[in-house]
Amino acid sequence: MTTPPTTAAPLEYSRVSRWYGPVIALNDISTKITPGVTGLLGPNGAGKSTLLKLAAGQLAPSQGEVRSFGLPAWGSPERFHRVGLSPETDAFWERLTGMEFLVTLLGLSGFDNAECKRRADEALDTVGLKAAAGRRLGGYSKGMRQRIRLAQAIAHDPDLLLLDEPLTGMDPVNRRRVIDLVKKYGREGRTVVVSSHILHEVEAMTRRVLLIHNGRILAEGEVREIRDLLDEHPHTVTLRARDPRSLASALVPAGHILSVRFGADNEWLTIQTAKPDEFYGSLHDLAIDTGVTEMYSPDDDLASVFQYLLARKR
Protein backbone atom coordinates (compact mmCIF):
# COMPACT_ATOMS: atom_id res chain seq x y z
CA MET A 1 0.00 0.00 0.00
CA THR A 2 1.33 3.42 -0.91
CA THR A 3 1.51 6.31 1.47
CA PRO A 4 -0.59 9.23 0.23
CA PRO A 5 1.56 12.16 -0.87
CA THR A 6 1.50 14.89 1.76
CA THR A 7 1.11 17.62 -0.88
CA ALA A 8 -2.13 16.15 -2.22
CA ALA A 9 -5.23 18.32 -1.83
CA PRO A 10 -7.53 17.36 1.03
CA LEU A 11 -10.37 17.11 -1.45
CA GLU A 12 -10.52 17.37 -5.22
CA TYR A 13 -13.38 16.82 -7.67
CA SER A 14 -12.40 16.25 -11.31
CA ARG A 15 -15.25 16.43 -13.83
CA VAL A 16 -17.56 14.64 -11.45
CA SER A 17 -21.11 13.78 -12.40
CA ARG A 18 -23.50 11.71 -10.40
CA TRP A 19 -26.97 10.56 -11.35
CA TYR A 20 -29.63 8.50 -9.62
CA GLY A 21 -31.42 6.66 -12.40
CA PRO A 22 -32.57 9.34 -14.82
CA VAL A 23 -32.07 12.19 -12.29
CA ILE A 24 -28.81 14.15 -12.49
CA ALA A 25 -27.74 15.17 -9.00
CA LEU A 26 -24.33 16.61 -9.95
CA ASN A 27 -23.25 17.69 -13.38
CA ASP A 28 -19.58 17.95 -14.37
CA ILE A 29 -18.21 19.40 -11.13
CA SER A 30 -14.52 20.28 -10.92
CA THR A 31 -13.09 22.01 -7.88
CA LYS A 32 -10.28 21.74 -5.38
CA ILE A 33 -11.01 22.27 -1.69
CA THR A 34 -8.03 23.64 0.20
CA PRO A 35 -7.41 23.91 3.98
CA GLY A 36 -9.72 26.27 5.85
CA VAL A 37 -13.50 26.33 6.04
CA THR A 38 -15.54 26.01 2.84
CA GLY A 39 -19.30 26.40 2.86
CA LEU A 40 -21.47 24.44 0.45
CA LEU A 41 -24.49 26.60 -0.04
CA GLY A 42 -27.60 25.82 -2.02
CA PRO A 43 -31.30 25.19 -1.67
CA ASN A 44 -32.58 21.72 -0.75
CA GLY A 45 -32.01 19.28 -3.60
CA ALA A 46 -29.19 21.38 -5.10
CA GLY A 47 -26.66 18.54 -4.76
CA LYS A 48 -24.85 19.53 -1.54
CA SER A 49 -25.38 16.22 0.22
CA THR A 50 -24.39 14.26 -2.87
CA LEU A 51 -21.19 16.30 -3.09
CA LEU A 52 -20.42 15.50 0.57
CA LYS A 53 -21.31 11.82 0.22
CA LEU A 54 -18.95 11.55 -2.73
CA ALA A 55 -16.23 13.12 -0.59
CA ALA A 56 -17.03 10.69 2.22
CA GLY A 57 -16.74 7.72 -0.14
CA GLN A 58 -20.33 6.75 0.53
CA LEU A 59 -21.27 7.18 -3.09
CA ALA A 60 -19.20 6.50 -6.20
CA PRO A 61 -19.17 9.09 -8.98
CA SER A 62 -21.06 8.07 -12.11
CA GLN A 63 -18.38 9.90 -14.05
CA GLY A 64 -15.12 11.64 -13.14
CA GLU A 65 -13.08 11.22 -9.98
CA VAL A 66 -13.10 12.41 -6.38
CA ARG A 67 -9.75 12.24 -4.60
CA SER A 68 -8.88 13.04 -1.04
CA PHE A 69 -5.30 13.26 0.23
CA GLY A 70 -4.26 11.69 -3.06
CA LEU A 71 -6.49 8.63 -2.69
CA PRO A 72 -9.75 7.85 -4.47
CA ALA A 73 -12.62 8.77 -2.14
CA TRP A 74 -14.55 5.63 -3.12
CA GLY A 75 -13.04 2.39 -1.86
CA SER A 76 -10.23 3.76 0.33
CA PRO A 77 -11.27 3.08 3.94
CA GLU A 78 -7.79 3.99 5.21
CA ARG A 79 -8.66 7.63 4.44
CA PHE A 80 -10.97 7.68 7.42
CA HIS A 81 -8.03 7.95 9.82
CA ARG A 82 -7.90 11.54 8.50
CA VAL A 83 -11.53 12.19 7.60
CA GLY A 84 -14.44 12.91 9.93
CA LEU A 85 -18.05 12.86 8.76
CA SER A 86 -21.09 14.27 10.50
CA PRO A 87 -24.02 12.96 8.45
CA GLU A 88 -27.34 14.69 8.04
CA THR A 89 -29.37 11.59 8.92
CA ASP A 90 -30.67 11.62 12.49
CA ALA A 91 -29.84 7.96 13.14
CA PHE A 92 -28.19 6.20 16.08
CA TRP A 93 -27.94 2.92 17.91
CA GLU A 94 -30.44 4.23 20.41
CA ARG A 95 -29.52 1.81 23.23
CA LEU A 96 -25.96 3.12 23.46
CA THR A 97 -25.01 5.95 25.78
CA GLY A 98 -23.20 8.98 24.36
CA MET A 99 -19.92 7.69 25.81
CA GLU A 100 -20.42 4.14 24.48
CA PHE A 101 -21.25 5.50 21.02
CA LEU A 102 -18.01 7.47 20.84
CA VAL A 103 -15.84 4.76 22.42
CA THR A 104 -17.19 2.16 19.96
CA LEU A 105 -16.52 4.33 16.92
CA LEU A 106 -13.09 5.37 18.19
CA GLY A 107 -12.28 1.68 18.66
CA LEU A 108 -13.08 1.23 14.98
CA SER A 109 -10.57 4.01 14.24
CA GLY A 110 -7.86 1.87 15.81
CA PHE A 111 -7.37 3.48 19.22
CA ASP A 112 -6.84 1.36 22.31
CA ASN A 113 -9.45 1.33 25.05
CA ALA A 114 -7.84 3.94 27.32
CA GLU A 115 -7.25 6.31 24.40
CA CYS A 116 -10.84 5.78 23.20
CA LYS A 117 -12.16 6.84 26.60
CA ARG A 118 -9.84 9.84 26.81
CA ARG A 119 -10.77 11.06 23.34
CA ALA A 120 -14.48 10.40 23.84
CA ASP A 121 -14.38 12.40 27.05
CA GLU A 122 -12.60 15.26 25.31
CA ALA A 123 -15.03 15.28 22.34
CA LEU A 124 -18.05 15.23 24.65
CA ASP A 125 -16.60 18.17 26.53
CA THR A 126 -15.96 20.05 23.28
CA VAL A 127 -19.60 19.76 22.18
CA GLY A 128 -20.96 20.40 25.68
CA LEU A 129 -22.33 16.92 26.30
CA LYS A 130 -20.10 15.75 29.13
CA ALA A 131 -22.98 15.77 31.61
CA ALA A 132 -25.05 13.58 29.28
CA ALA A 133 -22.24 11.09 28.57
CA GLY A 134 -23.95 8.29 30.51
CA ARG A 135 -27.41 8.86 29.06
CA ARG A 136 -28.81 6.70 26.27
CA LEU A 137 -28.87 8.32 22.84
CA GLY A 138 -32.56 7.46 22.58
CA GLY A 139 -33.21 10.05 25.31
CA TYR A 140 -31.18 12.85 23.68
CA SER A 141 -32.98 15.95 22.36
CA LYS A 142 -32.63 16.89 18.69
CA GLY A 143 -29.91 19.43 19.42
CA MET A 144 -27.98 16.94 21.57
CA ARG A 145 -28.17 14.34 18.81
CA GLN A 146 -26.81 16.89 16.39
CA ARG A 147 -23.90 17.60 18.75
CA ILE A 148 -23.07 13.93 19.41
CA ARG A 149 -22.93 13.44 15.63
CA LEU A 150 -20.38 16.21 15.51
CA ALA A 151 -18.48 14.70 18.46
CA GLN A 152 -17.99 11.36 16.66
CA ALA A 153 -16.74 13.25 13.61
CA ILE A 154 -14.05 15.19 15.51
CA ALA A 155 -13.08 12.65 18.19
CA HIS A 156 -10.30 11.04 16.13
CA ASP A 157 -8.79 14.43 15.29
CA PRO A 158 -9.32 14.43 11.50
CA ASP A 159 -7.59 16.67 8.95
CA LEU A 160 -10.70 16.81 6.76
CA LEU A 161 -14.07 17.36 8.39
CA LEU A 162 -17.27 16.93 6.37
CA LEU A 163 -20.35 18.42 8.05
CA ASP A 164 -23.77 17.97 6.49
CA GLU A 165 -26.20 20.63 7.80
CA PRO A 166 -24.56 20.59 11.27
CA LEU A 167 -26.65 23.41 12.77
CA THR A 168 -30.14 22.19 11.91
CA GLY A 169 -32.38 22.19 14.97
CA MET A 170 -29.67 23.43 17.32
CA ASP A 171 -30.43 26.09 19.94
CA PRO A 172 -28.63 29.48 19.58
CA VAL A 173 -26.12 28.86 22.39
CA ASN A 174 -24.88 25.56 20.96
CA ARG A 175 -25.12 26.96 17.46
CA ARG A 176 -22.55 29.54 18.55
CA ARG A 177 -20.42 26.81 20.14
CA VAL A 178 -20.38 24.78 16.91
CA ILE A 179 -19.68 27.82 14.75
CA ASP A 180 -16.70 28.69 16.98
CA LEU A 181 -15.45 25.12 16.80
CA VAL A 182 -15.62 25.06 13.00
CA LYS A 183 -13.77 28.38 12.79
CA LYS A 184 -11.11 27.10 15.19
CA TYR A 185 -10.59 24.01 13.02
CA GLY A 186 -10.21 26.25 9.99
CA ARG A 187 -7.67 28.47 11.77
CA GLU A 188 -5.67 25.39 12.73
CA GLY A 189 -5.17 24.66 9.03
CA ARG A 190 -7.58 21.75 8.80
CA THR A 191 -10.07 21.44 5.97
CA VAL A 192 -13.71 21.79 6.91
CA VAL A 193 -16.53 21.46 4.39
CA VAL A 194 -19.91 22.54 5.74
CA SER A 195 -23.14 22.22 3.84
CA SER A 196 -26.12 24.42 4.57
CA HIS A 197 -29.11 25.97 2.88
CA ILE A 198 -28.86 29.06 5.10
CA LEU A 199 -26.42 31.77 4.03
CA HIS A 200 -26.19 33.31 7.50
CA GLU A 201 -25.07 30.02 8.98
CA VAL A 202 -22.36 29.57 6.40
CA GLU A 203 -21.34 33.19 6.56
CA ALA A 204 -20.87 32.92 10.31
CA MET A 205 -18.25 30.23 9.70
CA THR A 206 -16.51 31.31 6.52
CA ARG A 207 -16.37 33.74 3.61
CA ARG A 208 -15.35 30.99 1.22
CA VAL A 209 -18.46 29.58 -0.37
CA LEU A 210 -19.36 27.13 -3.13
CA LEU A 211 -22.80 28.03 -4.46
CA ILE A 212 -24.55 24.96 -5.79
CA HIS A 213 -27.75 24.91 -7.77
CA ASN A 214 -29.31 22.12 -9.82
CA GLY A 215 -26.18 19.99 -9.53
CA ARG A 216 -23.79 22.64 -10.80
CA ILE A 217 -21.41 25.07 -9.15
CA LEU A 218 -23.00 28.45 -9.70
CA ALA A 219 -20.24 30.51 -8.10
CA GLU A 220 -17.11 29.91 -6.07
CA GLY A 221 -15.03 32.03 -3.74
CA GLU A 222 -16.00 35.00 -1.57
CA VAL A 223 -19.50 35.68 -2.63
CA ARG A 224 -20.43 39.26 -1.74
CA GLU A 225 -23.07 39.47 -4.40
CA ILE A 226 -25.34 36.97 -2.81
CA ARG A 227 -24.87 38.68 0.54
CA ASP A 228 -26.09 41.97 -0.92
CA LEU A 229 -28.97 40.23 -2.60
CA LEU A 230 -30.04 38.61 0.59
CA ASP A 231 -30.38 41.95 2.30
CA GLU A 232 -33.19 42.69 -0.12
CA HIS A 233 -35.06 39.56 0.92
CA PRO A 234 -36.81 39.07 4.25
CA HIS A 235 -35.40 36.18 6.25
CA THR A 236 -37.73 33.72 7.99
CA VAL A 237 -36.79 31.90 11.20
CA THR A 238 -38.88 29.42 13.20
CA LEU A 239 -38.00 29.03 16.88
CA ARG A 240 -39.14 26.72 19.64
CA ALA A 241 -39.04 28.45 23.02
CA ARG A 242 -40.28 27.99 26.56
CA ASP A 243 -41.76 31.48 26.46
CA PRO A 244 -42.31 32.53 22.83
CA ARG A 245 -44.44 35.57 23.76
CA SER A 246 -41.67 37.12 25.88
CA LEU A 247 -39.20 36.42 23.10
CA ALA A 248 -41.46 38.20 20.58
CA SER A 249 -41.96 41.16 22.92
CA ALA A 250 -38.20 41.54 23.31
CA LEU A 251 -37.52 41.29 19.57
CA VAL A 252 -40.26 43.47 18.11
CA PRO A 253 -38.98 46.87 19.41
CA ALA A 254 -35.76 46.37 17.40
CA GLY A 255 -37.59 47.56 14.27
CA HIS A 256 -36.28 44.97 11.81
CA ILE A 257 -39.01 42.42 12.61
CA LEU A 258 -41.48 42.38 9.73
CA SER A 259 -43.91 39.79 11.08
CA VAL A 260 -44.45 37.49 14.03
CA ARG A 261 -46.59 34.34 13.98
CA PHE A 262 -47.25 32.07 16.98
CA GLY A 263 -47.74 28.31 16.62
CA ALA A 264 -50.97 26.74 17.86
CA ASP A 265 -49.17 24.82 20.64
CA ASN A 266 -47.73 28.01 22.22
CA GLU A 267 -44.18 26.67 21.83
CA TRP A 268 -43.31 27.72 18.29
CA LEU A 269 -42.77 31.18 16.90
CA THR A 270 -42.10 32.21 13.29
CA ILE A 271 -40.40 35.55 12.71
CA GLN A 272 -39.63 37.44 9.52
CA THR A 273 -36.78 39.90 9.76
CA ALA A 274 -35.38 42.47 7.36
CA LYS A 275 -31.97 42.44 9.05
CA PRO A 276 -30.84 38.86 9.75
CA ASP A 277 -27.45 39.96 11.16
CA GLU A 278 -29.05 42.14 13.82
CA PHE A 279 -31.62 39.44 14.55
CA TYR A 280 -29.02 36.70 15.12
CA GLY A 281 -26.86 39.09 17.11
CA SER A 282 -29.62 39.94 19.56
CA LEU A 283 -30.96 36.40 19.75
CA HIS A 284 -28.00 34.91 21.58
CA ASP A 285 -28.72 36.54 24.95
CA LEU A 286 -32.49 36.47 24.56
CA ALA A 287 -32.39 32.74 23.82
CA ILE A 288 -31.15 31.92 27.31
CA ASP A 289 -33.80 34.07 29.04
CA THR A 290 -36.70 32.76 26.98
CA GLY A 291 -35.55 29.14 26.73
CA VAL A 292 -35.03 28.75 22.98
CA THR A 293 -34.35 25.05 22.35
CA GLU A 294 -34.61 24.68 18.57
CA MET A 295 -34.22 26.96 15.58
CA TYR A 296 -34.91 26.36 11.87
CA SER A 297 -34.88 28.47 8.77
CA PRO A 298 -36.80 27.40 5.68
CA ASP A 299 -34.85 27.87 2.46
CA ASP A 300 -37.57 29.77 0.59
CA ASP A 301 -35.66 33.05 0.75
CA LEU A 302 -32.41 31.45 -0.40
CA ALA A 303 -34.19 29.64 -3.22
CA SER A 304 -35.58 32.93 -4.49
CA VAL A 305 -32.11 34.51 -4.36
CA PHE A 306 -30.77 31.56 -6.37
CA GLN A 307 -33.49 31.96 -8.96
CA TYR A 308 -32.56 35.63 -9.26
CA LEU A 309 -28.85 34.83 -9.57
CA LEU A 310 -29.54 32.19 -12.17
CA ALA A 311 -31.67 34.56 -14.23
CA ARG A 312 -28.89 37.15 -14.15
CA LYS A 313 -26.34 34.56 -15.22
CA ARG A 314 -28.43 33.69 -18.27
Added chain:
Amino acid sequence: MTTGARDTTRALPFGRAARGVFTLSFDSMIWSRRSLFMGLFIGLPVLLSLLFRLTDMATRIGGEDFYHAIVVLFYVRNALPLMALFYATALIAEEVEGGTLTYLLARPVPRPAILAGKFAAYLTATLTLALPAVVGSFVLLVSDEGFAQLGSALPDLMRDLAVVALTLLAYGALFALLGVALRRPVIPGLVFLLVWELLANAPGYISRFTLSIYARYLVSYRAIPGINDGFSDPPSTAASVAALCGISVVCLSAAAMIFSRREYVSQQ
Protein backbone atom coordinates in the same frame (compact mmCIF):
# COMPACT_ATOMS: atom_id res chain seq x y z
CA MET B 1 1.84 8.55 9.07
CA THR B 2 1.98 6.38 12.15
CA THR B 3 0.82 7.43 15.59
CA GLY B 4 2.16 5.06 18.23
CA ALA B 5 0.88 1.58 17.42
CA ARG B 6 -1.76 3.01 15.10
CA ASP B 7 -0.84 2.84 11.42
CA THR B 8 -2.90 5.54 9.76
CA THR B 9 -1.82 4.63 6.23
CA ARG B 10 -3.79 1.39 6.29
CA ALA B 11 -7.28 0.27 7.11
CA LEU B 12 -7.67 -1.49 10.46
CA PRO B 13 -6.61 -5.17 10.42
CA PHE B 14 -9.52 -7.41 9.44
CA GLY B 15 -9.75 -9.30 12.72
CA ARG B 16 -9.64 -6.22 14.90
CA ALA B 17 -12.24 -4.41 12.82
CA ALA B 18 -14.53 -7.45 12.77
CA ARG B 19 -14.19 -7.77 16.57
CA GLY B 20 -15.22 -4.13 17.04
CA VAL B 21 -18.28 -4.57 14.82
CA PHE B 22 -19.11 -7.85 16.57
CA THR B 23 -19.18 -6.20 20.00
CA LEU B 24 -21.44 -3.42 18.77
CA SER B 25 -23.77 -5.74 16.87
CA PHE B 26 -24.07 -8.59 19.36
CA ASP B 27 -25.29 -6.29 22.09
CA SER B 28 -27.98 -4.69 19.95
CA MET B 29 -28.93 -8.06 18.46
CA ILE B 30 -29.38 -9.91 21.74
CA TRP B 31 -31.26 -7.07 23.49
CA SER B 32 -33.82 -6.63 20.74
CA ARG B 33 -37.54 -7.35 20.43
CA ARG B 34 -36.64 -9.82 17.70
CA SER B 35 -34.55 -11.82 20.17
CA LEU B 36 -37.33 -11.76 22.75
CA PHE B 37 -39.78 -13.13 20.19
CA MET B 38 -37.31 -15.65 18.79
CA GLY B 39 -36.30 -16.76 22.29
CA LEU B 40 -39.94 -17.54 23.07
CA PHE B 41 -40.43 -19.27 19.72
CA ILE B 42 -37.28 -21.35 19.92
CA GLY B 43 -38.03 -22.18 23.57
CA LEU B 44 -41.49 -23.61 22.81
CA PRO B 45 -40.22 -27.21 22.75
CA VAL B 46 -38.92 -26.77 26.30
CA LEU B 47 -42.47 -25.97 27.37
CA LEU B 48 -43.75 -28.94 25.35
CA SER B 49 -41.15 -31.16 27.00
CA LEU B 50 -42.31 -30.01 30.40
CA LEU B 51 -45.89 -30.83 29.48
CA PHE B 52 -44.67 -34.20 28.22
CA ARG B 53 -43.17 -34.94 31.61
CA LEU B 54 -46.17 -33.72 33.57
CA THR B 55 -48.89 -35.44 31.55
CA ASP B 56 -49.41 -39.02 30.39
CA MET B 57 -47.99 -38.40 26.89
CA ALA B 58 -44.96 -40.43 27.90
CA THR B 59 -47.02 -43.61 27.96
CA ARG B 60 -47.68 -43.26 24.21
CA ILE B 61 -44.27 -42.19 22.86
CA GLY B 62 -40.85 -42.53 24.46
CA GLY B 63 -39.08 -39.39 25.70
CA GLU B 64 -36.01 -39.95 23.54
CA ASP B 65 -38.14 -40.46 20.40
CA PHE B 66 -40.05 -37.28 21.16
CA TYR B 67 -36.76 -35.39 21.62
CA HIS B 68 -35.47 -36.56 18.23
CA ALA B 69 -38.77 -35.63 16.59
CA ILE B 70 -38.45 -32.13 18.06
CA VAL B 71 -34.88 -31.75 16.79
CA VAL B 72 -35.70 -32.94 13.27
CA LEU B 73 -39.18 -31.52 12.76
CA PHE B 74 -39.13 -28.35 14.78
CA TYR B 75 -35.54 -27.15 14.93
CA VAL B 76 -33.74 -28.34 11.81
CA ARG B 77 -36.62 -28.23 9.35
CA ASN B 78 -38.46 -25.11 10.49
CA ALA B 79 -37.37 -23.01 13.45
CA LEU B 80 -33.65 -22.63 12.73
CA PRO B 81 -34.07 -21.72 9.03
CA LEU B 82 -36.75 -19.19 10.01
CA MET B 83 -34.54 -17.79 12.73
CA ALA B 84 -31.67 -17.48 10.24
CA LEU B 85 -33.98 -15.73 7.80
CA PHE B 86 -35.11 -13.04 10.22
CA TYR B 87 -31.65 -12.34 11.67
CA ALA B 88 -29.31 -12.76 8.71
CA THR B 89 -31.31 -10.83 6.12
CA ALA B 90 -31.34 -7.91 8.55
CA LEU B 91 -27.57 -7.84 9.17
CA ILE B 92 -26.89 -4.99 6.75
CA ALA B 93 -30.48 -4.09 5.79
CA GLU B 94 -31.27 -3.00 9.34
CA GLU B 95 -28.26 -0.68 9.48
CA VAL B 96 -29.24 0.75 6.10
CA GLU B 97 -32.86 1.32 7.13
CA GLY B 98 -31.82 2.70 10.51
CA GLY B 99 -29.28 5.04 8.89
CA THR B 100 -26.46 3.81 11.14
CA LEU B 101 -24.42 2.15 8.40
CA THR B 102 -23.00 5.58 7.60
CA TYR B 103 -21.04 5.56 10.88
CA LEU B 104 -19.47 2.17 10.12
CA LEU B 105 -18.61 3.13 6.56
CA ALA B 106 -16.95 6.34 7.78
CA ARG B 107 -14.28 4.42 9.73
CA PRO B 108 -10.97 2.99 8.46
CA VAL B 109 -12.49 -0.46 8.37
CA PRO B 110 -12.53 -2.86 5.38
CA ARG B 111 -16.14 -3.49 4.37
CA PRO B 112 -15.84 -7.31 4.46
CA ALA B 113 -14.79 -6.96 8.14
CA ILE B 114 -18.09 -5.18 8.86
CA LEU B 115 -20.00 -8.08 7.34
CA ALA B 116 -17.82 -10.65 9.14
CA GLY B 117 -18.32 -8.95 12.51
CA LYS B 118 -22.05 -8.77 12.00
CA PHE B 119 -22.27 -12.37 10.84
CA ALA B 120 -20.28 -13.56 13.87
CA ALA B 121 -22.70 -11.60 16.06
CA TYR B 122 -25.66 -13.26 14.32
CA LEU B 123 -24.19 -16.72 14.84
CA THR B 124 -23.37 -16.08 18.49
CA ALA B 125 -26.77 -14.54 19.22
CA THR B 126 -28.77 -17.32 17.55
CA LEU B 127 -26.66 -20.03 19.19
CA THR B 128 -27.15 -18.31 22.56
CA LEU B 129 -30.89 -18.67 22.04
CA ALA B 130 -31.03 -22.08 20.35
CA LEU B 131 -28.48 -24.23 22.19
CA PRO B 132 -29.98 -23.86 25.71
CA ALA B 133 -33.42 -24.69 24.27
CA VAL B 134 -32.12 -27.89 22.64
CA VAL B 135 -30.26 -28.87 25.81
CA GLY B 136 -33.36 -28.12 27.92
CA SER B 137 -35.56 -30.34 25.73
CA PHE B 138 -32.91 -33.07 25.83
CA VAL B 139 -32.65 -33.07 29.61
CA LEU B 140 -36.41 -33.01 30.16
CA LEU B 141 -37.23 -35.70 27.61
CA VAL B 142 -34.31 -38.10 27.68
CA SER B 143 -34.29 -38.27 31.49
CA ASP B 144 -37.86 -39.55 31.21
CA GLU B 145 -36.74 -43.07 32.05
CA GLY B 146 -34.12 -42.07 34.58
CA PHE B 147 -31.15 -39.73 34.69
CA ALA B 148 -28.71 -42.55 33.88
CA GLN B 149 -30.01 -42.40 30.32
CA LEU B 150 -28.71 -38.86 29.92
CA GLY B 151 -25.10 -40.03 30.01
CA SER B 152 -25.50 -42.65 27.34
CA ALA B 153 -27.41 -40.24 25.06
CA LEU B 154 -24.86 -37.47 25.49
CA PRO B 155 -23.06 -38.18 22.16
CA ASP B 156 -26.45 -37.74 20.42
CA LEU B 157 -26.86 -34.37 22.09
CA MET B 158 -23.36 -33.28 21.01
CA ARG B 159 -24.12 -34.27 17.44
CA ASP B 160 -27.46 -32.43 17.54
CA LEU B 161 -25.81 -29.28 18.86
CA ALA B 162 -23.25 -29.43 16.04
CA VAL B 163 -26.08 -29.83 13.51
CA VAL B 164 -27.88 -26.82 15.02
CA ALA B 165 -24.69 -24.75 14.61
CA LEU B 166 -24.13 -25.95 11.03
CA THR B 167 -27.76 -25.29 10.10
CA LEU B 168 -27.60 -21.74 11.47
CA LEU B 169 -24.26 -21.22 9.69
CA ALA B 170 -25.43 -22.38 6.26
CA TYR B 171 -28.87 -20.78 6.25
CA GLY B 172 -27.42 -17.64 7.84
CA ALA B 173 -24.77 -17.32 5.11
CA LEU B 174 -27.38 -17.74 2.38
CA PHE B 175 -29.72 -15.19 3.93
CA ALA B 176 -26.87 -12.77 4.61
CA LEU B 177 -26.18 -12.93 0.87
CA LEU B 178 -29.83 -12.17 0.10
CA GLY B 179 -29.68 -9.35 2.66
CA VAL B 180 -26.79 -7.53 0.98
CA ALA B 181 -27.98 -8.21 -2.56
CA LEU B 182 -31.68 -7.35 -2.30
CA ARG B 183 -33.54 -4.37 -0.88
CA ARG B 184 -36.39 -6.53 0.45
CA PRO B 185 -34.88 -9.92 1.14
CA VAL B 186 -37.45 -11.42 3.54
CA ILE B 187 -40.09 -12.38 0.94
CA PRO B 188 -37.59 -14.12 -1.40
CA GLY B 189 -36.16 -15.81 1.70
CA LEU B 190 -39.58 -17.08 2.73
CA VAL B 191 -40.21 -18.31 -0.81
CA PHE B 192 -36.92 -20.16 -0.65
CA LEU B 193 -37.86 -21.81 2.64
CA LEU B 194 -41.48 -22.59 1.86
CA VAL B 195 -41.16 -23.55 -1.80
CA TRP B 196 -37.62 -24.37 -2.87
CA GLU B 197 -36.74 -26.32 0.26
CA LEU B 198 -39.67 -28.66 -0.35
CA LEU B 199 -37.55 -30.13 -3.14
CA ALA B 200 -35.64 -31.89 -0.37
CA ASN B 201 -38.55 -34.37 -0.41
CA ALA B 202 -38.32 -34.90 -4.17
CA PRO B 203 -36.81 -38.13 -5.44
CA GLY B 204 -33.45 -38.26 -7.21
CA TYR B 205 -30.68 -35.73 -7.34
CA ILE B 206 -32.81 -32.61 -7.39
CA SER B 207 -33.03 -32.81 -3.59
CA ARG B 208 -29.25 -32.20 -3.46
CA PHE B 209 -29.88 -28.62 -4.54
CA THR B 210 -31.51 -27.82 -1.21
CA LEU B 211 -29.86 -27.02 2.11
CA SER B 212 -32.45 -28.95 4.01
CA ILE B 213 -31.38 -32.35 2.68
CA TYR B 214 -27.91 -32.07 4.20
CA ALA B 215 -29.07 -30.75 7.56
CA ARG B 216 -31.79 -33.36 7.76
CA TYR B 217 -29.48 -36.18 6.91
CA LEU B 218 -27.09 -35.18 9.66
CA VAL B 219 -29.84 -35.81 12.23
CA SER B 220 -31.14 -38.91 10.51
CA TYR B 221 -28.68 -41.14 12.33
CA ARG B 222 -31.64 -42.14 14.34
CA ALA B 223 -34.53 -42.80 11.98
CA ILE B 224 -37.96 -41.64 13.02
CA PRO B 225 -40.47 -43.85 11.21
CA GLY B 226 -42.32 -41.91 8.54
CA ILE B 227 -40.30 -38.74 9.05
CA ASN B 228 -36.67 -39.13 8.12
CA ASP B 229 -36.31 -42.78 7.20
CA GLY B 230 -37.06 -42.34 3.53
CA PHE B 231 -33.61 -41.48 2.13
CA SER B 232 -32.71 -43.58 -0.84
CA ASP B 233 -29.04 -42.96 -1.57
CA PRO B 234 -28.53 -40.43 1.25
CA PRO B 235 -25.49 -38.12 1.29
CA SER B 236 -22.79 -39.28 3.71
CA THR B 237 -22.15 -37.39 6.94
CA ALA B 238 -18.87 -36.06 5.54
CA ALA B 239 -20.56 -34.98 2.31
CA SER B 240 -23.33 -33.24 4.25
CA VAL B 241 -20.88 -31.36 6.48
CA ALA B 242 -18.76 -30.44 3.44
CA ALA B 243 -21.84 -29.27 1.52
CA LEU B 244 -23.12 -27.08 4.37
CA CYS B 245 -19.66 -25.60 5.01
CA GLY B 246 -19.02 -25.12 1.29
CA ILE B 247 -22.34 -23.35 0.73
CA SER B 248 -21.58 -21.11 3.73
CA VAL B 249 -18.16 -20.13 2.39
CA VAL B 250 -19.46 -19.44 -1.12
CA CYS B 251 -22.44 -17.39 0.13
CA LEU B 252 -20.36 -15.38 2.61
CA SER B 253 -17.67 -14.66 0.00
CA ALA B 254 -20.30 -13.51 -2.49
CA ALA B 255 -21.97 -11.39 0.20
CA ALA B 256 -18.63 -9.78 1.11
CA MET B 257 -17.93 -9.03 -2.54
CA ILE B 258 -21.32 -7.42 -3.11
CA PHE B 259 -21.17 -5.47 0.15
CA SER B 260 -17.72 -4.11 -0.77
CA ARG B 261 -18.88 -2.78 -4.11
CA ARG B 262 -22.37 -1.57 -3.42
CA GLU B 263 -23.62 1.87 -2.41
CA TYR B 264 -25.95 1.76 0.53
CA VAL B 265 -26.14 5.36 1.62
CA SER B 266 -28.34 6.41 -1.31
CA GLN B 267 -30.96 3.93 -0.05
CA GLN B 268 -31.11 5.77 3.24
